[in-house]
Amino acid sequence: MALFQILPLIVELCLVLTVVFTLYPIQFFGVTATSVVIYVCATIVLTEWRAKYFKSMATKDTEYNQKATDSLLNFETVKYFNAEKHEEDRFLKALGEYKHENVVVAKSLVLLNMTQAGIISLGLLAALMIASKKIVSGDFVVGDFVMINTYILQIYAPLNFLGTFWRFIRQSMSDVELVFELLEIDEAIKESRNPLPLRIQGGEIEFRDVSFTYDKKLPPNEQKMII
Secondary structure (H helix, E strand, C coil), rough: HHHHHHHHHHHHHHHHHHHHHHHHHHHHHHHHHHHHHHHHHHHHHHHHHHHHHHHHHHHHHHHHHHHHHHHHHCCCCCHHHHHHHHHHHHHHHHHHHHHHHHHHHHHHHHHHHHHHHHHHHHHHHHHHHHHHHHHHHHCCCHHHHHHHHHHHHHHHHHHHHHHHHHHHHHHHHHHHHHHHHHHCCEEEEECCCCCCCCCCCCCCCCCCCCCCEECCCHHHHHHHECC
């Protein structure tokens, strides 16, 4: 399903670049193609840079949900040991760490979006400045200026979608990496290569006043057995 969504956008991008290369001077194709390449490279680099923050946020999310679930499922044990304050502090600390990581991820997303928008704006500005000089020199008319603007904007629309799609893929890959790390944990207890020898100096086991009672409906002589 995702491939059918991406393929038309790639075809549209290639067709628009072909039209710009065919109908207009090479400067416009150079500016447009350079902007596309810089946009793609910046998106990949910044998305990979954001992956570590997203992975850390997912880890903190798991931790605070785990603490909340443990304290609620074992509420009787918490009440027995009068540990309500302790569990509350643990949960609030984990929640605060998750909120911090969430803010970091949001800031990095803002940086990514600003970088993408800046590349698009600079590429469009460069192309329109060239077109305006062509109009002043008499090589272009106003219609050419409008067409150049339309073609370039038509290129950047699929680029935005492709950038967003790649960001979602990379975030999903980070979640999968966490699952693989969990599956790779060796649960077997590893014995020490040089264990210390067992030395028992002495000791004893003694049972006193240990009793067991059967059903009270039984005869008295069969109800209780004292060891």
